[in-house]
Amino acid sequence: MIARVIVDISAGDVDRVFDYVSIDGTERGSRVSVPFGNRSIEGYVIEMSETTDVPPEKLKTIQSVIDDRPIISEEFLRLCDYMTEHFHLRKIDVFRLFLPSKMRGGRIKSLEKNVIEISSEYKNEDPALFIKKSAYSQAEVFEFVREAGSVEQSYLNANFSAAAVRNLLTRGVFVSHKETVMRTPYSNIVQRDNTVVLTDEQRSAVDMILSGDKPTLLFGVTGSGKTEVYLNAIETTLKSGKTAIMLVPEISLTPQVMRVFRSRFGDEVALLHSGLSDGERFDEWRRLLTGGAHVAVGARSAIFAPLENVGLIVIDEEHDTSYASESNPRYITRDVAMFRARYNGARLVMGSATPAVESFYRAQQGEYALARLPNRVNKREMPAIEVVNMCNEVMYGNSGMFSAKLVTALDECLKAGNQAILFLNRRGYSSYVMCRKCGYVAKCEDCDVSLVYHKDENILKCHYCQRRYANLDLCPNCKSPHIKQGFMGTERIVENVSALFPSARIIRMDNDTTRTKDAHLKLLGDFAAGNADILVGTQMVAKGHDFANVTLVGIIDADMSLHFSDFRAVERTFQLITQVAGRAGRESKAGRVVLQTYTPNHYVYRFATAYDYEGFYDKEINLLRATRFPPFSEILRMLITCENEDIALDATKYAIDEMRKISAEYENDFIYLNAMRSPKKRIQTKYRMQLLMRVKPSDEIRRRVYEVADEVAVKFPQTICFTEINPNDLS
Numbered sequence: 001m002i003a004r005v006i007v008d009i010s011a012g013d014v015d016r017v018f019d020y021v022s023i024d025g026t027e028r029g030s031r032v033s034v035p036f037g038n039r040s041i042e043g044y045v046i047e048m049s050e051t052t053d054v055p056p057e058k059l060k061t062i063q064s065v066i067d068d069r070p071i072i073s074e075e076f077l078r079l080c081d082y083m084t085e086h087f088h089l090r091k092i093d094v095f096r097l098f099l100p101s102k103m104r105g106g107r108i109k110s111l112e113k114n115v116i117e118i119s120s121e122y123k124n125e126d127p128a129l130f131i132k133k134s135a136y137s138q139a140e141v142f143e144f145v146r147e148a149g150s151v152e153q154s155y156l157n158a159n160f161s162a163a164a165v166r167n168l169l170t171r172g173v174f175v176s177h178k179e180t181v182m183r184t185p186y187s188n189i190v191q192r193d194n195t196v197v198l199t200d201e202q203r204s205a206v207d208m209i210l211s212g213d214k215p216t217l218l219f220g221v222t223g224s225g226k227t228e229v230y231l232n233a234i235e236t237t238l239k240s241g242k243t244a245i246m247l248v249p250e251i252s253l254t255p256q257v258m259r260v261f262r263s264r265f266g267d268e269v270a271l272l273h274s275g276l277s278d279g280e281r282f283d284e285w286r287r288l289l290t291g292g293a294h295v296a297v298g299a300r301s302a303i304f305a306p307l308e309n310v311g312l313i314v315i316d317e318e319h320d321t322s323y324a325s326e327s328n329p330r331y332i333t334r335d336v337a338m339f340r341a342r343y344n345g346a347r348l349v350m351g352s353a354t355p356a357v358e359s360f361y362r363a364q365q366g367e368y369a370l371a372r373l374p375n376r377v378n379k380r381e382m383p384a385i386e387v388v389n390m391c392n393e394v395m396y397g398n399s400g401m402f403s404a405k406l407v408t409a410l411d412e413c414l415k416a417g418n419q420a421i422l423f424l425n426r427r428g429y430s431s432y433v434m435c436r437k438c439g440y441v442a443k444c445e446d447c448d449v450s451l452v453y454h455k456d457e458n459i460l461k462c463h464y465c466q467r468r469y470a471n472l473d474l475c476p477n478c479k480s481p482h483i484k485q486g487f488m489g490t491e492r493i494v495e496n497v498s499a500l501f502p503s504a505r506i507i508r509m510d511n512d513t514t515r516t517k518d519a520h521l522k523l524l525g526d527f528a529a530g531n532a533d534i535l536v537g538t539q540m541v542a543k544g545h546d547f548a549n550v551t552l553v554g555i556i557d558a559d560m561s562l563h564f565s566d567f568r569a570v571e572r573t574f575q576l577i578t579q580v581a582g583r584a585g586r587e588s589k590a591g592r593v594v595l596q597t598y599t600p601n602h603y604v605y606r607f608a609t610a611y612d613y614e615g616f617y618d619k620e621i622n623l624l625r626a627t628r629f630p631p632f633s634e635i636l637r638m639l640i641t642c643e644n645e646d647i648a649l650d651a652t653k654y655a656i657d658e659m660r661k662i663s664a665e666y667e668n669d670f671i672y673l674n675a676m677r678s679p680k681k682r683i684q685t686k687y688r689m690q691l692l693m694r695v696k697p698s699d700e701i702r703r704r705v706y707e708v709a710d711e712v713a714v715k716f717p718q719t720i721c722f723t724e725i726n727p728n729d730l731s
């Protein structure tokens, strides 16, 4: 038989399939070792065939089948086809997603030990018949093993004569087999019966999730007991003999969360997250593959958990941007989850206190069933959000970063021995331009998104249409010269707080302080343990953490994400405010939120302070409908990068010419099409050009776009060209 193999090399934009003569044990889905040039590399068998076009003298033979079973199941082979087509990816990149990275190339193996037993034919025999009287050491170790049943070989070698052990093995008196030892994280946590009695609301949410044929959107305010709903649904799924996958944003995978799962499901659960050692990760994955565990809990990539017979997939905090992979291979977790749910006939639930506008729209359209948890379990009120107009502060001579109200609140909080969180939005790093007196924000006249200041050229630019504007010296609205460009960082906040409260202990949490593995967990742990009074941080502090002592949350510059040049900027702002506010007063102490803004009249603050998600949704969806942004269209971005600027330009010119022809064919379905330099013009010595399209969502159009991308790859092999669907970040 001939095996068609995708080999594990990165070269070019397209997969190459190579034919090899198969050996015993080769199956569709096997991972194999094959000769390639003058070396040997790994590959995946995607098809078995009787025939090949390769002339016999050129045909090589597979060297070995690496695993004891095909490691890519039928489901994953089909998923690979789906992902290559839907997201326009190379097969090899998709296969790489399916396995723990360190497993490829044999860099990590399971931990195995040799275990020795007496073979069945000698078990009930008199040892005198086959062990000579003089061979004391053989008799001794034989007796020991007969008593013990089965013993690790290393133990025998250390405590008896290794030569005797070897002799008995060679003669077949002893037999040995390998047993895998699992490196299980959090294995010290014991399983407990800690189920709670669900409220009626929770009960009906579970019922809705587990029945029916549509995915469910679980819309529940923070503290409404969503986690309990997921746990319950997972339990029911396990009882019916099926498996479950639960996804959470990486940043929320705190030790507390993992303890919850371990104590609820014991060894049934495998945890997959970036904090694990390679060995642990591999073993957890292997336990899922071999049926040792039936629930996978992890960040985005856990959607590829090697489980069969999946009965339930949970996507917690479904609005979180980390569910879209933004580096190659780019994929949207929800789409993969939908595929797996369809394939397995599994239930899918996506939950959030602030669902993505697109998700809520789908629920309104009847694509998803909608389950609601409008009340908090402990009946506690959401903390009051006080909006401070920073323009007034400027007017009254306070040009610092903290309003008088926030300073007073901090003072009171610290004096009472409580903790505070000061939140700064990292998304603001690409800087918008704003008048500090009247709050005017420079926007694109064509696109209604904020302009971005480009320091190198001293101009303002729209990242959607690339239209350029002169930089502002005076505010066009109030003629004030107090124009603010750039952003403020967490470091400056820490400096300022220290100056105001010299004795306060402060922890800073941002990309810089959390670079090392587990750093963010350590910082959060320190704060939870009361080793600091104030936590200053970016979105990392916003998610899911429970701090009993936090009574104050300060949102330093709420507008930052609002004016980020992204059509989802307002939505993100609403989500962030709701989330950060949820950090205040989680337990018995009442919480308070001070939100600083230069645009206090923006509708997002009205809805956010009232915790009115649906009011916000109605407003937002109408705007999106009017401007024809997703979900009323799909944004496609084709990014072309190349070390050589001229080639990048030529390739882009080729692509836009082709796309213009195509858009003429689908006249009504193209809302927008243009080619331009990317906002980040050059990254890592590569020039970056892009085509931006806004189209009516359609498989056909997407396919045509991908075809053009493939042509670019063939005609301009020096370039790298890929296409994203509704990217979160257009830089």
Ligand code: ADP
Pocket (backbone or CB within 6 Å): 196, 197, 198, 199, 202, 220, 221, 222, 223, 224, 225, 226, 227, 228, 229, 377, 378
């Ligand atoms: P969410 O995920 O919606 O923010 P959680 O699931 O974390 O909410 O629940 C908030 C708190 O309420 C948790 O401490 C949880 O243990 C508790 N809780 C949830 N459901 C119940 C219930 N039915 N009875 C008692 N306590 C509950």
Ligand code: ZN
Pocket (backbone or CB within 6 Å): 444, 445, 446, 447, 448, 462, 463, 464, 465, 466, 467
């Ligand atoms: Zn524009």
Ligand code: ZN
Pocket (backbone or CB within 6 Å): 435, 436, 437, 438, 439, 440, 475, 476, 477, 478, 479, 480
């Ligand atoms: Zn102004």
